[in-house]
Amino acid sequence: MTQRLDDTPARKHKPLLAGNGFGSNILALALVTLAIFAFLALTRQNFATWQNLNSILFGVSIDFLAIVGFTYVMVMREIDLSVGSVFAFTGTLTGALLVGGWGFWPAAGVALLAAAAIGFVNGFLVVRFNINSLMLTIGSMLLVRGLSNVLANDLGGQTYPRAFRSLARTNLFDIRITIVVMIVLVLLAWGFQRRAALYRKMCFIGENVKSATVHGIQVGTIKILAFVASAMTAGVAGIFTASRITHADVRMGLGLEFVMVTAAIIGGASLYGGRGDLRGSALGLLLLALVLNGMIMYDIEPVFQQFVIGALLIATVAFDTVLNRRGQ
Amino acid sequence: MSVAGTLPHAQTSSVAAQPILSLSRVSKSYGAVQALREVGFDVARGEVHAILGENGAGKSTTLKIIHGEIEPDEGEIRLSGRVTSASDRAEGDIAMVHQELAVFANMSVAENIFVGRMPRRGGRIDFARMHRRAAELLELFGVQVDTREILGQLTPGQQQIVEILRAVESDASLLILDEPTSGLNNREAETLMALIKRLRESGHTILYVSHRLPEVLEIADDITVLRDGQFVETLRNEGLSEDDLIRRMVGRDLGPVAVSDLSSVAAAPVALAVKGMSLSGAFEDVTIDVRKGEIVGVFGLEGSGAEPFSQALFGIVPPTSGSLSLLGKPVRDVSPAGLMRRGLGYLNGNRKEAGLYMDRTIADNVSAPVLDRFSRLGLVDAGKVDELARTDIRRFAIRVPGPEGRPRELSGGNQQKVAISACLANAPEVIVLNEPTRGVDVGAKAELHDVVRNEAAAGKALLVFSSDLPELLRLVHRIVVMRSRRVAGEVGGADMTEAAVMALAAGNR
Amino acid sequence: MSSIRKTSFLRSARLEQETLTFTVVILLALVLTSISPAFLDPNNLASLQTAVAPNLIVALGMMTLFMIGRFDLSVGAVMGISGIASAMALDAGMPVPVAFATGIMTGAAIGAFNGLLVAYLGINHLIVTLGVLYMTRGVIEVVMSGQQLGGFTSFPEGFSMLGQWGFGGLSGIFLFSLILCIGFEGFMRLTLPGRKLLFLGGNPVAAEAMGIARRRTEFWCFVLSGGLAALAGVLMTARVGMANRYMGDGLEMQIFIACLIGGGSIAGGKGSYVGALAGVLFVTLLTNAFNLLLVPSEWQAVVIGAVLVLVLVADGIMVLRKRGRPWRNILGLWPSRLAT
Amino acid sequence: QDGSGRTYVYASQLQGHPYLLDSLLGMDYAQKQFGVTVERIGPQGWDPVAGAEAVEQAIARKPAGIITTLWEPGAVPGIRRAMEQGIPVVVIEAVTPDDGGALTFIGLDNYAAGVDTAKELIERGGKSGSYVASGNWGASNTDAKFKGLTEYLEANSDWKLAGRIDDKATTSTAIDAAKTMFNTYPDINAVIGLDSSSGTGICLAAEELEKDIADLTVIVHDREDPVLECIQDGVIDASIVNKTALQAFMAVQMLEAYNDQKIGLANVPISADNKAAGVNPFPAQIYMGTEVIDGDNVDQFTRANLPKY
Numbered sequence A: 001m002t003q004r005l006d007d008t009p010a011r012k013h014k015p016l017l018a019g020n021g022f023g024s025n026i027l028a029l030a031l032v033t034l035a036i037f038a039f040l041a042l043t044r045q046n047f048a049t050w051q052n053l054n055s056i057l058f059g060v061s062i063d064f065l066a067i068v069g070f071t072y073v074m075v076m077r078e079i080d081l082s083v084g085s086v087f088a089f090t091g092t093l094t095g096a097l098l099v100g101g102w103g104f105w106p107a108a109g110v111a112l113l114a115a116a117a118i119g120f121v122n123g124f125l126v127v128r129f130n131i132n133s134l135m136l137t138i139g140s141m142l143l144v145r146g147l148s149n150v151l152a153n154d155l156g157g158q159t160y161p162r163a164f165r166s167l168a169r170t171n172l173f174d175i176r177i178t179i180v181v182m183i184v185l186v187l188l189a190w191g192f193q194r195r196a197a198l199y200r201k202m203c204f205i206g207e208n209v210k211s212a213t214v215h216g217i218q219v220g221t222i223k224i225l226a227f228v229a230s231a232m233t234a235g236v237a238g239i240f241t242a243s244r245i246t247h248a249d250v251r252m253g254l255g256l257e258f259v260m261v262t263a264a265i266i267g268g269a270s271l272y273g274g275r276g277d278l279r280g281s282a283l284g285l286l287l288l289a290l291v292l293n294g295m296i297m298y299d300i301e302p303v304f305q306q307f308v309i310g311a312l313l314i315a316t317v318a319f320d321t322v323l324n325r326r327g328q
Numbered sequence B: 001m002s003v004a005g006t007l008p009h010a011q012t013s014s015v016a017a018q019p020i021l022s023l024s025r026v027s028k029s030y031g032a033v034q035a036l037r038e039v040g041f042d043v044a045r046g047e048v049h050a051i052l053g054e055n056g057a058g059k060s061t062t063l064k065i066i067h068g069e070i071e072p073d074e075g076e077i078r079l080s081g082r083v084t085s086a087s088d089r090a091e092g093d094i095a096m097v098h099q100e101l102a103v104f105a106n107m108s109v110a111e112n113i114f115v116g117r118m119p120r121r122g123g124r125i126d127f128a129r130m131h132r133r134a135a136e137l138l139e140l141f142g143v144q145v146d147t148r149e150i151l152g153q154l155t156p157g158q159q160q161i162v163e164i165l166r167a168v169e170s171d172a173s174l175l176i177l178d179e180p181t182s183g184l185n186n187r188e189a190e191t192l193m194a195l196i197k198r199l200r201e202s203g204h205t206i207l208y209v210s211h212r213l214p215e216v217l218e219i220a221d222d223i224t225v226l227r228d229g230q231f232v233e234t235l236r237n238e239g240l241s242e243d244d245l246i247r248r249m250v251g252r253d254l255g256p257v258a259v260s261d262l263s264s265v266a267a268a269p270v271a272l273a274v275k276g277m278s279l280s281g282a283f284e285d286v287t288i289d290v291r292k293g294e295i296v297g298v299f300g301l302e303g304s305g306a307e308p309f310s311q312a313l314f315g316i317v318p319p320t321s322g323s324l325s326l327l328g329k330p331v332r333d334v335s336p337a338g339l340m341r342r343g344l345g346y347l348n349g350n351r352k353e354a355g356l357y358m359d360r361t362i363a364d365n366v367s368a369p370v371l372d373r374f375s376r377l378g379l380v381d382a383g384k385v386d387e388l389a390r391t392d393i394r395r396f397a398i399r400v401p402g403p404e405g406r407p408r409e410l411s412g413g414n415q416q417k418v419a420i421s422a423c424l425a426n427a428p429e430v431i432v433l434n435e436p437t438r439g440v441d442v443g444a445k446a447e448l449h450d451v452v453r454n455e456a457a458a459g460k461a462l463l464v465f466s467s468d469l470p471e472l473l474r475l476v477h478r479i480v481v482m483r484s485r486r487v488a489g490e491v492g493g494a495d496m497t498e499a500a501v502m503a504l505a506a507g508n509r
Numbered sequence C: 001m002s003s004i005r006k007t008s009f010l011r012s013a014r015l016e017q018e019t020l021t022f023t024v025v026i027l028l029a030l031v032l033t034s035i036s037p038a039f040l041d042p043n044n045l046a047s048l049q050t051a052v053a054p055n056l057i058v059a060l061g062m063m064t065l066f067m068i069g070r071f072d073l074s075v076g077a078v079m080g081i082s083g084i085a086s087a088m089a090l091d092a093g094m095p096v097p098v099a100f101a102t103g104i105m106t107g108a109a110i111g112a113f114n115g116l117l118v119a120y121l122g123i124n125h126l127i128v129t130l131g132v133l134y135m136t137r138g139v140i141e142v143v144m145s146g147q148q149l150g151g152f153t154s155f156p157e158g159f160s161m162l163g164q165w166g167f168g169g170l171s172g173i174f175l176f177s178l179i180l181c182i183g184f185e186g187f188m189r190l191t192l193p194g195r196k197l198l199f200l201g202g203n204p205v206a207a208e209a210m211g212i213a214r215r216r217t218e219f220w221c222f223v224l225s226g227g228l229a230a231l232a233g234v235l236m237t238a239r240v241g242m243a244n245r246y247m248g249d250g251l252e253m254q255i256f257i258a259c260l261i262g263g264g265s266i267a268g269g270k271g272s273y274v275g276a277l278a279g280v281l282f283v284t285l286l287t288n289a290f291n292l293l294l295v296p297s298e299w300q301a302v303v304i305g306a307v308l309v310l311v312l313v314a315d316g317i318m319v320l321r322k323r324g325r326p327w328r329n330i331l332g333l334w335p336s337r338l339a340t
Numbered sequence D: 001q002d003g004s005g006r007t008y009v010y011a012s013q014l015q016g017h018p019y020l021l022d023s024l025l026g027m028d029y030a031q032k033q034f035g036v037t038v039e040r041i042g043p044q045g046w047d048p049v050a051g052a053e054a055v056e057q058a059i060a061r062k063p064a065g066i067i068t069t070l071w072e073p074g075a076v077p078g079i080r081r082a083m084e085q086g087i088p089v090v091v092i093e094a095v096t097p098d099d100g101g102a103l104t105f106i107g108l109d110n111y112a113a114g115v116d117t118a119k120e121l122i123e124r125g126g127k128s129g130s131y132v133a134s135g136n137w138g139a140s141n142t143d144a145k146f147k148g149l150t151e152y153l154e155a156n157s158d159w160k161l162a163g164r165i166d167d168k169a170t171t172s173t174a175i176d177a178a179k180t181m182f183n184t185y186p187d188i189n190a191v192i193g194l195d196s197s198s199g200t201g202i203c204l205a206a207e208e209l210e211k212d213i214a215d216l217t218v219i220v221h222d223r224e225d226p227v228l229e230c231i232q233d234g235v236i237d238a239s240i241v242n243k244t245a246l247q248a249f250m251a252v253q254m255l256e257a258y259n260d261q262k263i264g265l266a267n268v269p270i271s272a273d274n275k276a277a278g279v280n281p282f283p284a285q286i287y288m289g290t291e292v293i294d295g296d297n298v299d300q301f302t303r304a305n306l307p308k309y
């Protein structure tokens, strides 16, 4: 027996991108995305231009910022539906403070602290009173959206200072900084999900929170941190978006939470926890962006977009569920 | 109690002589484990028939087969002489109370008793009648609760009674009770005895499983003994003693086996000191010391507070008052993480509920508690994890292809071994074990016992919570017995007998 | 027998939170009556009725799903498309009853699709109903993109009456929705199939063991939810006299919140139809208060959100207490610290 | 300031929408001029149900008149009810085919606005070329403007529609859509923005792409602050705007004229007794027509330079 044990390979048939059973296998998703990319590239001569790809990536990179924390909240079998509102609130607050004559860093700092506070309250209430996070964050979603509208109203359509706009347009090695950040974060996530003890703990919590507890994993702390992270990353994205749209828009971030869920799920996260992969979420966002871009390139009736996204979502999950019965 | 006649009457058949139930050469195996091997015995109509056996002997399996929940691999089961299929029996005139609670905490007591069979008038439920009937049934046990109360509000014991009443109300002529008294306090247990007797009088047949030998001797007409999944014999309950039964159940005489005598540990320093610990509503003023190298058992029937105490001890629900010190140092932060850092190890009683990640590899499972120790700068050293998994698989002889195996694919016993490996991964100095061999077959059980003894020999302090009294008697130096939320007393050395412990646990029988 | 502690009706009927919400609703009503003369004005009351009616009808379906531990995010979209479907049927010259049935069928069919995927394929209900929400909205846009502003208009008198009848100060659809609500409450409390919903939500495994058909029940609950949303959609179309793409826009969240405030829980095994009524009334009255007192409406979301959070926290604490958690363990600053 | 002191209610959704800010400005001006009060109730954002409730509950306040909007028909029963009870209702900005019997509609003829857009395009961009239209497709005003635009261009020019993009009336969406548009149709000659967010989207998209679209003819609608800035920067050639402030002002003015016996709009001798004859003394529609904002006059339109009341 000992004999047999020692010559069993350390890890049998590990899927290429799967990491070590943590994260999730994004190979399939990567291939699908690649296929769509190839299809558009071959059929539309204006698609594979540096300009267009750059635009797509830039759009994705900002939403990506918001999905970072969100994904890891999902890994722990929780969900944060308040991201869209926090996104809008943080951005609008920053803008309002700037209009009020603040400097950028103080303004952004205060706004991000506010976001962190919201995240903390979400996490704390979920952990302490074990409230279902889906229900709770619907409440905070509403509450924060209200606050953000109050701000937007005060501003009444004023534009933010011109200096602020340059933020979103900042370049690093003549690429938009958010794109650079996204690439860096994806690489970090790769390592994080392969090696980090923290990520494994998150997966264990998502898989079976009681086991995690008896194994001495600090469930409460980690969950709260994740909610704070979720709010703050949404906040950062919100600040960039505010700098992009240059004035208070009441529709900012509306329905973002569901785009996030869709992307994260397509990216391999599960509402049943224990899975979730930032690389996958990024691919999920990219996939959605490619589809929309393609529909414009093909001049498809704009109103079809929603339908396609919905079908995509159900198809993905149905596929996943039927393949490896992760249902009830 | 003035309830004569409130009990349903089973239609007594013409051929009273013919056994109502007879099993012949019934076998059942779960993958590796032979749960039952060619078991056969008869159950006479209108009698109370007890089935005895150690944990894992195959009692529940037998009952589930009779109830028609699981198909036997071989053998035939006759009801009143007629050969039946599992589905026949499932449909048929048999009611069963399972070992594990299956209740609806969100519904009223009465509704829990009647579930699918609520009395109806026209389309609507006849609540008046339902509650009246439910009240009568509760009265049998003198359970002082309103039938309209939400079940979740009742004590586990009361909930168990409700489940028993569900079976009684179904008015089946064959009634199967699998360890119904495990959750009951003394008075309730006695009432159940009385009820069973009346059911027998009213022509019902009862199949009865319990680990409480006195009550078996009290009510059983016949007693069938199983051992390691095999039929030993069926005895007529006349002039039998508990020892007769135990000898047949265990197949060998039990002394405190292979236990190093107390004197060796008497001198050793106290590793775990619990003083006056209480959790309001769960247990009060518990004081226990465990010395290095000592194995202390904690025994208590359901509702005795033993289980909440073990959880509070590990901070799963932190205690409200009292003091706790590990290895001589007082501990203030009673949280699982905090206690583990100070060298406490904890095995949960129900591995499926907490202790395993069914879909993660063995390596992940055993490394979960020690991730921090295995990482530098927050990055896990995969090599160490793999190494740990391989050594554990060897050390505990876990039947599994390799570190990549997953608990879901393992047998219960091997799952249990994985859970224990995880518990010991952190090399704790003080170890709290809950039901260390639950649902484990005899072979694996012995292996696990050796593991425990070795830990003790290595100078660790162990506190073992188990509902399996024979196991405790074999395994530990002394037993602290809990009753009605308090420490009822302690037995050790020579006078550590099943009877003595039961006397404390169940209150003078 | 010695005396048994009676269980309060509210507890045994599990109406604690419902009562609380109703009390708040009544207080709110009293306050408004006393400080705003306009509150009791027939027009205001009429407005309240027509505001409550459709939401209540949809909430009945949502609450049914809550009871078995599910929910349906597609109700708003279903409401919209069903109204359009019946309008198109009328447009095609079909008689009113046929048009009416067409609308209901459309909704029920979408509900059946949800049910199929959730109950029989075991796909998570959030995903399914969210996806169906997107898809249905998409279909609506496609269907309507050809249409004039306001979509289909000028319906036969018979159809418009469906939504506009009433007598005295009472709106017909409001009365109808109330009767429906009471009917459902009776069904849930008095009949075996009704109770089975709560057994199922409370302990699915045990319920299945007791021979309650989980999948079938789930399926039909989704059909019901779709059908009721459709009913609300058709009635509203009849009332407004136009079918347009915006009907039911974002309704799902309002209903969801109303049901939570009214004592429902997505965990299942809990909730009641009078609770749905209480929740809908609360949200409607709150909107009304903002209009009557000229409070800037951007604060409305803040208030509703805060109320929802409070309700959830209170419920969470109650549950922990019932599990016998001591107070200091629930609210203490350092729950895991031993007091020395 | 010695006005009637009558109270009117502006009950509508989208109370917070920047596009309607000068509507509110016009109302403030009217309040001052006529010494009346205009109360505002209704939801901040897009919420048809709450909008409808606002109208119905406005009636309960027994105002001298109600001003509302009809982007969608939700409020129609409310309007009908108000008129039945003798509360005059004026619809501004947008109206549905069935207006519930409101006295009049004061606002923009979206079709005509589309035609004006086409004329502007031809005047500034010549008679031929290819263009892309951005809008909130599915929304009535976008659709009507688009109809006017295309039909006029069909009849009077060789402009070809290259494609359409959807900005969902959300700025960030508008930017991304416009960027895709620039990338998809690199060699178009003109861009038309029909929704109030389109202009911002198009202009900022160009900025983000660092694409010089000075040689492109960019005609947009409405006057969000960013749009005006972009006109100042010369990125956007012109914006076609509705006289939003005027429509709001006139709504109040008409209601005053109707209520005030000294002005007596109610009794203009159309018939012996308009009420008895069931004559509506108001004109059926009052169209604002459009104004063109371009580099020459943009400064007169910036919010900073507008008066406050």
Ligand SMILES: Nc1ncnc2c1ncn2[C@@H]1O[C@H](COP(=O)(O)OP(=O)(O)OP(=O)(O)O)[C@@H](O)[C@H]1O
Pocket: B030, B033, B034, B035, B053, B054, B055, B056, B057, B058, B059, B060, B061, B062, B099, B412, B413, B439, B440, B441, B442
């Ligand atoms: N579902 C199962 N899967 C695999 N093995 C099982 C299963 N149920 C029982 N076994 C095994 O069959 C054997 C008999 O189990 P059974 O539950 O009948 O014992 P028991 O006599 O009821 O024990 P206890 O006194 O603890 O209830 C045990 O070895 C157990 O591990």
Ligand SMILES: Nc1ncnc2c1ncn2[C@@H]1O[C@H](COP(=O)(O)OP(=O)(O)OP(=O)(O)O)[C@@H](O)[C@H]1O
Pocket: B029, B030, B031, B032, B033, B399, B408, B409, B410, B411, B412, B413, B414, B439, B440, B441, B444
């Ligand atoms: N779900 C499964 N998938 C694959 N193999 C399984 C599965 N369940 C059990 N097995 C195999 O069947 C064998 C018996 O497992 P089972 O759990 O039925 O026995 P058991 O009675 O629980 O064992 P034990 O007595 O150790 O508790 C195991 O060794 C395992 O390899």
Ligand SMILES: [Mg+2]
Pocket: B059, B060, B061, B099, B178
């Ligand atoms: Mg058993």
Ligand SMILES: [Mg+2]
Pocket: B411, B412, B413, B439, B440, B441
């Ligand atoms: Mg087993």
